[in-house]
Amino acid sequence: MxxxxxxxxxxxxxxxxxxxxxxxxxxxxxxxxxGGTDLMVAITGELREPxxxxxxxxxxxxxxxxxxxxxxxxxxxxxxxTELRRSALVREHLPVLVEAAATIGAAQIQNxxxxxxxxxxxxxxxxxxxxxxxxxxxxLVGGQRGEREIAAADFFTGYRQTALAPDELILQVRVPLPKxxxxxxxxxxxxxxxAISKVVLALAWxxxxxxxxxxxxxxxxxxxxxPVRAPxxxxxxxxxxxxxxxxxxxxxxxxxxxxxxxxxxxTADYRRTxxxxxxxxxxxxAGGW
Amino acid sequence: MSFRFLVNGAPAEVxxxxxxxxxDVLREDLGLTGTKxxxxxxxxGACSVIxxxxxxxxxxxxxxxxxxxxxxxxxxxxxxxxxRGALDALQEAFLARGAAQCGIxxxxxxxxxxxxxxxxxxxxxxxxxxxxxxxxxxxxxxxKIVEAIGSVVHVD
Numbered sequence: 031m032x033x034x035x036x037x038x039x040x041x042x043x044x045x046x047x048x049x050x051x052x053x054x055x056x057x058x059x060x061x062x063x064x065g066g067t068d069l070m071v072a073i074t075g076e077l078r079e080p081x082x083x084x085x086x087x088x089x090x091x092x093x094x095x096x097x098x099x100x101x102x103x104x105x106x107x108x109x110x111x112t113e114l115r116r117s118a119l120v121r122e123h124l125p126v127l128v129e130a131a132a133t134i135g136a137a138q139i140q141n142x143x144x145x146x147x148x149x150x151x152x153x154x155x156x157x158x159x160x161x162x163x164x165x166x167x168x169x170l171v172g173g174q175r176g177e178r179e180i181a182a183a184d185f186f187t188g189y190r191q192t193a194l195a196p197d198e199l200i201l202q203v204r205v206p207l208p209k210x211x212x213x214x215x216x217x218x219x220x221x222x223x224x225a226i227s228k229v230v231l232a233l234a235w236x237x238x239x240x241x242x243x244x245x246x247x248x249x250x251x252x253x254x255x256x257p258v259r260a261p262x263x264x265x266x267x268x269x270x271x272x273x274x275x276x277x278x279x280x281x282x283x284x285x286x287x288x289x290x291x292x293x294x295x296x297t298a299d300y301r302r303t304x305x306x307x308x309x310x311x312x313x314x315x316a317g318g319w
Numbered sequence: 320m321s322f323r324f325l326v327n328g329a330p331a332e333v334x335x336x337x338x339x340x341x342x343d344v345l346r347e348d349l350g351l352t353g354t355k356x357x358x359x360x361x362x363x364g365a366c367s368v369i370x371x372x373x374x375x376x377x378x379x380x381x382x383x384x385x386x387x388x389x390x391x392x393x394x395x396x397x398x399x400x401x402x403r404g405a406l407d408a409l410q411e412a413f414l415a416r417g418a419a420q421c422g423i424x425x426x427x428x429x430x431x432x433x434x435x436x437x438x439x440x441x442x443x444x445x446x447x448x449x450x451x452x453x454x455x456x457x458x459x460x461x462x463k464i465v466e467a468i469g470s471v472v473h474v475d
C-alpha cells in the first residue's frame with residue numbers, strides 16, 4: 031500500500047495559513063493537496079520521495095470560483111479542468127484555456143485536477159503553464175504575512191521549483207484581457223487522450239494592423255526544466271506580419287533558441303523540430319495562407 | 320481520523336488515516352472489491368467510481384476529501400434495477416454485446432459510462448470515446464464497449 035502521511039484538514043483559509051506558518055517556522059514542510067492527481071501518485075513513492083505531511087485544501091471555498099474583475103479573468107486555485115471547460119466566462123474571454131483543459135488527462139483527471147495544482151506542481155510539462163506565460167498571467171499567493179502577486183513569468187524558478195514561499199498558498203490565477211489579443215495553444219503527445227506532452231506551445235499577440243503584431247509572447251512546455259518563454263523568436267515576430275517568410279524565420283529562430291533534452295517521453299531532436307513546425311503551422315493559420 | 324460518507328446510498332464510517340486512498344477504503348475497509356486497482360496512478364481508470372456525480376479515479380482520491388460526500392461504485396450500479404431482478408441497462412448492454420473479455424476494466428468502464436449517461440452525454444462514437452478515454456482496455460479494442468454504451472444512450 032502507498033504511504034499514508036499525516037494530513038491537516040483546515041476548515042477555512044486562516045486555519046490553513048496557520049498550519050503553513052507553523053510548519054515553515056519549524057522547518058518541517060507541509061505540502062498542500064487539492065485534486066491529488068499528482069500528489070496521490072507521489073505517495074506511491076515510485077517517482078520520488080512521498081511528502082512527509084500534507085495540508086488538505088478541499089474544505090477551502092475561498093479558493094473556488096471564476097470571475098471577471100477589473101478587466102482580468104480571475105480563476106480560483108481550486109478550479110478544476112472540468113470547471114474551466116464548462117465556464118461561460120472562460121469560454122468567452124480565454125477560450126484557449128477551455129481548449130487546453132480538454133486535452134489534460136481524461137474525465138477522471140479533469141474532474142479532480144486544478145489550475146492551482148498545475149501551477150504549484152510546476153512540472154515542465156504542465157499544460158496550462160505556457161498559456162499562463164503567454165497571457166501575462168499573475169499568480170496571487172497568500173499567507174499570514176499577507177498577499178502578493180507574482181508574474182507567471184517569474185514564478186517557475188527551476189525544475190519543479192517555484193517562487194512560492196513555504197508559508198504561502200496559491201489563491202488565484204489572474205489573467206489580464208487586453209483588447210484584441212489572440213492566444214493559440216497546441217499540445218503534442220503520444221496519443222490524443224491521457225498523454226503527457228512531448229511539446230506544448232502557446233502563442234499570444236495583438237494585431238495592430240499595418241504595424242503588424244504587438245506584444246508577441248511565445249511560451250513552451252516540456253522543452254526545458256521549467257515552462258519557458260522564447261524571447262528570440264518573439265523578437266522575430268514583434269512588429270511583423272505572419273507571412274510565409276516571417277514564419278520561416280520564426281521557426282528557425284525557435285529551433286535555434288530551444289535546448290530540450292532526451293527523456294522517456296521524447297528526444298531533443300524531435301522536440302526542437304516539432305516545436306518549430308507547430309509554430310510555423312500556427313503562423314500559417316494566423317496569416318491565412 | 321473518522322470519516323463518514325454515503326456509499327451506494329448507505330452511510331459508511333471509517334476510522335483510518337486521512338491520506339488513505341478511497342480505493343483502499345472501498346476494497347480493504349468496506350469490502351467492496353468490485354472496484355479494481357490497475358495502475359494505481361490515474362492512467363488506466365480501472366478504479367473509476369462516481370463521486371458526487373463525477374467519475375474519478377479512486378486511487379487518486381484521499382478519503383479525507385470524501386468526508387460528507389456521495390460515492391457510487393459498481394456494486395451500487397444495479398441497486399435500483401435489482402428489486403426487479405435485473406441489472407443496470409449498461410450492464411445488460413455489456414453482456415448482450417460482448418463488451419467484456421478479461422473483465423478487469425469493466426467496473427471502471429461501467430462507472431465512466433454511467434457518469435457520462437447521467438450527465439446527458441450524446442450517442443455519437445466520438446463523444447463516447449472521449450468519455451472513456453481515461454479507461455484502458457487491453458482485450459476488446461473498444462468497439463464493443465462503445466457500441467454497448469451507444470445502445471444505452473438511445474434507451475436511457
